[in-house]
Amino acid sequence: MGKASDRTFRSLRGLEKTASTSxxxxxxxxxxxxxxxxxxQKNPFFVAGTLNGAVIVRHRLRDQERxxxxxxxxxxxxxxxxxxxSDLGLGGRSLFVSERGWLDTFEELRGEAPELxxxxxxxxxxxxxxxxxxxxxxxxxxxxxxxxxPSHFEISAPDLARMQRFVGAEISKxxxxxxxxxxxxxxxxxxxxxxxxxxxTDDRLEPLRLTLRLExxxxxxxxxAWKGFLYYKWVLNSLWANLRDVFAExxxxxxxxxxxxxxxxxxxxxxxxxxQKMERQVKTVMNHLNTYDEVFAQLTTEGNxxxxxxxxxxxxxxxxxxxxxxxxxxHIATFWRYQFPRGRPLAANVIQLMxxxxxxxxxxxxxxxxxxxxxxxxxQMG
Numbered sequence: 001m002g003k004a005s006d007r008t009f010r011s012l013r014g015l016e017k018t019a020s021t022s023x024x025x026x027x028x029x030x031x032x033x034x035x036x037x038x039x040x041q042k043n044p045f046f047v048a049g050t051l052n053g054a055v056i057v058r059h060r061l062r063d064q065e066r067x068x069x070x071x072x073x074x075x076x077x078x079x080x081x082x083x084x085x086s087d088l089g090l091g092g093r094s095l096f097v098s099e100r101g102w103l104d105t106f107e108e109l110r111g112e113a114p115e116l117x118x119x120x121x122x123x124x125x126x127x128x129x130x131x132x133x134x135x136x137x138x139x140x141x142x143x144x145x146x147x148x149x150p151s152h153f154e155i156s157a158p159d160l161a162r163m164q165r166f167v168g169a170e171i172s173k174x175x176x177x178x179x180x181x182x183x184x185x186x187x188x189x190x191x192x193x194x195x196x197x198x199x200x201t202d203d204r205l206e207p208l209r210l211t212l213r214l215e216x217x218x219x220x221x222x223x224x225a226w227k228g229f230l231y232y233k234w235v236l237n238s239l240w241a242n243l244r245d246v247f248a249e250x251x252x253x254x255x256x257x258x259x260x261x262x263x264x265x266x267x268x269x270x271x272x273x274x275x276q277k278m279e280r281q282v283k284t285v286m287n288h289l290n291t292y293d294e295v296f297a298q299l300t301t302e303g304n305x306x307x308x309x310x311x312x313x314x315x316x317x318x319x320x321x322x323x324x325x326x327x328x329x330x331h332i333a334t335f336w337r338y339q340f341p342r343g344r345p346l347a348a349n350v351i352q353l354m355x356x357x358x359x360x361x362x363x364x365x366x367x368x369x370x371x372x373x374x375x376x377x378x379x380q381m382g
Contacts, residue, residue, distance in 0.1 A: 021156050022131045022235075022330055025056040028082055034151050043149040046122060048113035055080040058132050059096070060335065068099040074359035075331075077127045081109050097127045122146060130363060131327025133235075135228035139320050150220075155231065160197055166234045168193045173300040178211040197227060212312075213305045222312040228319055229292045232326045236285065242333040243282070249340065250275060254347040263350055270357045277364040278332065285325040288318050332360050 027045055031053055034040035044052045059078040066073060076099070082092035095105045103120065110119060125144045129136060134153035141148055155163070168189050175189055195204045205223075214222045250271055259267070295311040298304040339356055340346055348356070 021159060022133045022327060023058045025126075025132045025137065027051070027152070028053045028055055030152055030154070033154075037149075037151055039149045040151040043147050045148055045152050046110075046119045047115040048110035048119055050081060050109065050111050050113070051079075051119060053082060055082065055092075056126065056132065058130075061096075065096070068096065070100060072362075073098075074362060077123065079106070079109075079123065097123050129327065130324055130331060133231070133323065133327065135224075135231055136320070136323030136327060138224070139228075139323065143320070150224075155197065162238075163197060163231065163234050164190065164193055166237060167197065167230050170230060170233065171196070174211070174296075175208075177300060177303075178208045196223070211305060212299075212309050214309055218313055222309065225312040225315055225319060228323070229289070232285075232322050233289060233292075235326055235330060236289070239330055239333045242337055243329060246333055246336045247275065247278070249336070249346055252346055253340070253353060254345075255350050255353060256347045257349045259350045263354075267350065267354060267357075270354065270361065274357055274361050274364075277361065278329070281325055281328055281364060285322060285329065288322040288325070291318065328363055331363060335359075 030040070046052050046054075057078040057080065058075055060075050061069075061073060065076075069076070077097040078094055079097065080092050080094040093109060095102050095109065106120065106123070107116060110116070113119075121144070122141070125141060125146070126132070126137070129140055131137075134155055138148075138150070138153040171193070172189055175192055179192075192204060192208075196208070209216075209219055212222065255264075255267070292311070295304075295308045299308040336356070339348070
């Protein structure tokens with residue numbers, strides 16, 4: 001049987017208007033929003049209709065929840081089937097992907113529907129990702145061969161609103177270039193940014209398409225990739241202060257309570273490894289963004305639309321790496337601040353602190369001498 005309603009559902013009501021964030025994929029909200037969209041119905045996320053009203057969460061596991069897995073995990077994908085799609089506050093039933101016995105529970109929750117292996121594969125693919133942000137998720141599912149309507153990968157309304165000003169400043173030069181011969185449009189950057197970030201094709205962007213020399217069949221893919229790079233620049237721009245705090249506070253965090261010499265040495269070694277891994281991850285992410293900035297500068301200062309267009313259409317590898325890297329540093333920056341709120345003592349007992357640091361280190365993956373060398377070369381080239 002699926003788990004009964006738990007404290008997760010106390011916060012579900014707040015998700016009713018949210019589509020996708022780095023932690024949440026709200027298929028219930030998307031289903032309601034796209035009730036009259038035939039493409040959304042034709043290419044759903046799951047085959048089983050029940051699942052297309054689910055809420056999927058990248059959840060940090062509590063101590064007792066980790067015991068349900070065969071290997072040590074700090075986060076997992078939580079699938080929640082609401083009792084009522086239009087009122088998430090009523091709760092629902094849930095499971096963790098990859099916990100022991102999850103397939104039996106999953107088969108029960110999805111009901112009688114064909115293509116069980118396909119829906120299992122979708123959840124397992126989602127579980128591979130460090131983040132559920134819509135750009136990373138779309139590219140990952142596409143690579144896995146799943147044909148899912150783009151309407152499932154919308155930016156949430158709050159995130160969209162916060163992005164507006166940042167994106168306007170980023171692309172103002174390009175808008176001036178694209179709309180220099182269009183009466184009045186150069187002064188209306190806010191509306192053009194709104195049109196660019198919208199999930200729908202907008203005729204107001206036609207001069208932009210012509211400037212980028214994107215044929216109509218490549219237009220959607222090119223614009224999606226561009227929005228992705230702008231999205232990650234915005235996310236990272238919002239995170240830098242918190243990430244700098246992590247680096248600074250990592251050396252200052254104090255252990256409360258007894259700690260033996262061997263454990264203290266292990267703790268310090270973990271801090272050193274984590275700092276090095278974080279620095280390499282940040283360098284990799286910045287290298288990707290620097291490459292984007294270079295071709296964008298060629299477009300706005302030299303009028304080299306071909307280089308920018310080709311970059312957008314040929315950048316899926318970089319795009320996926322950027323999204324994964326962004327998800328990792330976002331997890332570290334936000335969870336550190338959650339664990340050590342501003343204004344409170346920067347201290348924890350040794351078990352709690354080691355738990356946090358090992359979570360971060362595990363999320364950054366296993367490094368080899370070859371991968372470290374590759375990351376350093378990439379950073380130097382950037």
